[in-house]
Amino acid sequence: MKRFSLVIISVVLFLGQMVMTASPIYAQEYFTCSGKVLDAVNGETLQGAVVKVSDGTGSWTLTDVRGQFSLRLPKGEIVLEVTYIGYKPKQSRLYLDANKDLLYFLTPFSYYLHGITVFAESPAHRLRKAEMSIERVDAQVVRRVPTLFGETDLLKVVQMLPGVQSASEGSSGFIVRGGSPDQNLILFDNATLYNVSHMLGFFSVFNTDAVRTMTLYKGDIPARYGGRLSSLLDVIPADGTSRFSLDGGIGLISSRLSASGRLGGDNLTYLVAGRRTYADLFLPLAKNELIRNTVLHFYDLNGRLRWRVNDKNFLHLTLYHGKDRFKMSDMGLHFGNSAATLHWNHFFSDSFFLKVYTTYTNYNYDFYGKTTEMSMDWISRVQDAGLRVDFSYQLTTDHLFEFGYTSNFQWFQPGQVIGKSDMNSGPQIEQDITMSRRQGFVNVLYFSNEHKFPDQRLEVRYGLRFTRFDNVGPTTLYKVDSAYNLLEDEGEVIPSGRFFHNRHGWEPRVGISFLATPNISIKASYSRTSQYVHLLSFSSAGSPLEIWIPSGPSIAPQTSHQVSAGVFATLFGKNYEASAEVFYRNLDNVLDFKEHPNLLLYDKIETELRYGKGKGYGLEFLIKRNNQDLSGWISYTWSRAFRTIPEVNEGKPYRAPSDRPHNVNVVLFYDITRRLQVSVNWIYATGQPITLPEGRYWFFNELVPVYTERNSYRMPDYHRMDASLNIRLEKPGKRWKHAINVSVYNLYGRKNPWAVNYRMRPTGEQYLEMTYLFSVVPSITWNFSF
DSSP states (O other), rough: OOHHHHHHHHHHHHHHHHHHHHHHHTTTTTTEEEEEEEETTTTBBBBBBBBEETTOOEEEOOOTTTTTTEEEESSSEEEEEETTTTTEEEEEEEEEEEOEEEEEEEOOOSSSSOOTTTTTTHHHHHHHOOSSSSEEEEEEHHHHSOGGGGGOOOHHHTTTSEEEESSTTOOEEEETTTGGGGGEEEEEEEEOSOOOOEEGGTEEEGGGGGEEEEESSSSSOOTTSOSSSEEEEEEEEEEOOOOOEEEEESSSSSEEEEEEEEEETTTTEEEEEEEEEGGTTTTGGGGSHHHHEEEEEEEHHHEEEEEEEEEEEEEEEEEEEEEEEEEEEEEEHHHEEEEEEEEEEEESSEEEEEEEEEEEEEEEEEEEEEEESEEEEEEEEEEEEEEEEEEEEETTTTTEEEEEEEEEEEEEEEEEEEEEOOEEEEEEEEEEEEEEOEEEEEEEEEEEEEEEOSSSEEEEEEEEEEEEEESSEEEEEBOOTTTTTTTTTEEEEEOOTTTEEEEEEEEEEEEEEEEETEEEEEEEEEEEEEEEEEEEEEEEEESSEEHHHHHHHEEEEOOEEEEEEEEEEEEEETEEEEEEEEEEEEEEEEEOOOOOOOOOTOOOOGGEEEEEEEEEEEEEEEEEOOSSSSSEEEEEEEEEEEEOOTTTTGGGOEOTTTTOOEEEEEEEEEEEESSSEEEEEEEEOOOOOOOOSSSEEEEEEEEEOOOOOOOOOOOOOEEEEEEEEHHHHHOOOOOOOOEEEEEEEEEOOOOOEEEEEEOTTTSSOOOEEEEOSSEEEEEEEEEEOO
């Protein structure tokens, strides 16, 4: 309540400041400068374009979903600058002596000879915004970064941002500021995704042809979002174009194709995209019978409809479905995601509008196998249905209020195994091992305000989020005492629909930005977040065999307090941007397993979990270059992450699995000519902590390992270099465009360990064996668009 009172006092002070400074403003003669921003190629409206006055005052605004903007400005000569991610900026000089209505057409950078925009957003806009620890990248940048098998991958680019690291070699999982993979909230058009991997993590579920932009929030998460401790990855799908277009690519192991256009008039547009791997089509050519009969592939489908009902109402429908299939001999695995979002935008006025999202997500996997005497089928599923209502109200050009309500119902089926056995001497025996289903119901209210002070040098963002989480039947409830022993061995059966337990919490968010000079800003932020769902993973490599469980009477929600501060600057005519950030995180009820836990299909999982404290801290440095023949970014992160859990490691602090102190990312793009473009990236990271035995002893002819401190050893350091060459083959001025992309993953053949296992020689001596996944992996892809 003390923190809540401080927030209320801050609100009163800010409103008072607004009132005291209002009188001199209205003493001047003001006019309205409004207009619309469109794509010069396809005529689409550009939502989120930055329109600012380039006179040092810092007045600016963003276009709405209709591409419209409005600024209230004093009489006189002004210079308006319009910028949008991935587009060439445009300036215009005009004399404002009456209300004016303007029209701007911006041209995509892909129509120019050289240069792309890295994290393309106006540098001046980024300096003034009271937000930090945020990176925005558009699909154009993602397509330039060389990746595994030549398949452009959004999550592989996320792993190259400051403060972010890959969970393991080739994996789509990522860790942010020493967190764990399940502490990242990943949204695709506001639908929550619980697993974002294809082919055990080597590909992600995001087809870049169906993605417009992505935004990564590393701790400084807006008040309208929550539910995870480390980060939010908000992925915005691409809309269809008003003119028919066809895009695709054919690679060595996968291909993709997308089509977009309009239906009827300009009010209804569509986009459909598909992707499939076809490595399994070549497996029948193998000499080995086992490989010849192996099935290995994935596919995914994307759909997007945008309907402009009228000037005040817009509807968007986003659909996704993806599936993986692996089968070798009598063993197989199927898993996949389905997601849907229906999004309605309504404009009450130019300053007050509403967004409503209804979402649904379904993630499931099915693992099966059989022998001559028995068969087994393991099924698991996570479902999430949500409603989101967001209001935005711009009281004045200095205040943007946001408030709303979110509700999600979650179904968790951790695992069900059906085993069948055929006995020679009797009938078939069937055994059903089912972990109890669990349900969670989350309801959220939030409020936030972005306050720009009259001199435009100081901006403050503050908000408050209230979350209530309810456990709902049917389930079997297992409670434990302080020593994690079951209070009732058989548990308590909770009937369907019964609300039997709840938790709630307040989550304040505060951010401030001060423009010290026109090119330097100082920022700070604080956020409190809570997490009510948890991932019990058997591997850091993004295995689909994972168990999601909600909080409950004996599983406490995790909470995090994070403070950040940093200096941000634009250099050399704003062609360069540099930043330095420091952060500190304090975590409560951080979750880990007891020594030698029983996790596989164990319904009484409450007895295997342990809780304690966690902390993380670090420094992040970033320098990036935009809009030149040579562009890209270089980042260095130093961070530490520790846990202290009374029942683990004898109660002494130990390294978190994500404690990897040093991380370097170098990502460079160079346009040699209009037709030849080179991309190179180099990654270095400290090795992942692991627990190894300090000794061994024989017990009844079994060699038993002796473990001491948890995570006291490290795997070898990770580093690799990737490179690609893009050769554009089209003729200038033609709609038909195509290019050949040649890429090499792990250019110098570094053997980075993926797993560490102990093996035994025939003499009985044990030795440590490291498993490597990839050496040099070349690939070639033909990309085209029409």
